[in-house]
Amino acid sequence: MNDVQEASGTPMRSCLICRESKAKQDVLRLVIDDEGVIWPDLQQKAPGRGVYFCMSEECLSRTNDKRLQALKAKFSVSLPQWDDLQQRIRSALQQQLKRMLTRQRSSASIGRDAVMHRLWNNAPVMLLRAMDAGDALVRQTDDGLEKRAQAGKKSLLVSAPSRHWLGEMFDREDVAIVALDAAGPTAAIVKKLNVYCVWYGRIKVLGNR
Ligand SMILES: [Zn+2]
Known part of the structure; x- marks a missing residue:
């Protein structure tokens, strides 16, 4: 069944498509309602029986209605x-x-200048950088992050799906980069942000095909 427990104590769940077993917090839970409609359950707390989906690029591209048929049984x-x-x-x-x-x-x-300025501060910082931020900005911020690391300053980098997306998130036109306070959010929240951004990017690509 799905509820395999790894030796380390991390609850494991197997993906409904590839069958690979992964840590429960790294897979998307799907629940099926009384009408047979499948819903994402990001908090993994919704009542009802769930299945798990690893959201890998491969599994996303392999999934279709024929494969979902397996759930019918x-x-x-x-x-x-x-x-x-x-x-x-x-x-x-x-x-x-x-x-x-x-x-x-x-x-x-928000934006390159504000972010570069922020990188000089000592306070822990989290960068959200669009995947299409452009080589120059990537180089510039990577340099900044490296200097911070050498100086022992804490920084985190999250890849946002796109400039357009990041703009939408902050009610602006396209935004390539945003710096946020990283002292507040816990490591767990940062990790979730990362995972959700990656998933969103993948499923968005699928929709654009
Ligand atoms: Zn999978």
């Missing part, structure tokens, strides 16, 4: 719904990321 899943499910996952991630980032908003430095 255990749950009365209504099909087709893969297109809609992608949409539901996308908007759940979008909403959750927006919530998480809104909380950090008061500490945000």
Whole structure:
């Protein structure tokens, strides 16, 4: 069954597509409601029976309604719904990321100049950098991060799906980079931000095909 426990005590769940067993917090839980509709459950707390999806690029590209058919034996899943499910996952991630980032908003430095300035400060910083930020900005911020590391200053880097996306998150036009206060959010929150950004980027690419 799904509820394998690894020797280390980390709860493990196997992906419904690739069957690989991964740490529970690193996979997306999906729940199936009474109508046979599959919903993402980011908090992994929704009642009902769940299945788990690893959200790897490979699994995302291999998933289709035919594969979801396998769920029919255990749950009365209504099909087709893969297109809609992608949409539901996308908007759940979008909403959750927006919530998480809104909380950090008061500490945000937006855009290259503000961010580069911020990198000189001693305070722990978290950078959200768009995947399409551009080589020059990537080099510049990587340098800044390296200097901070050498000086023993704490910094974290999260890859945001795109400039457009990052702009949307902060109610601006396209934004390539944002710096946030990293003293507040815990390591767990930063990790979640990272994971959700990566998932969102992957599922978004799928929708653009
Ligand atoms: Zn998988």
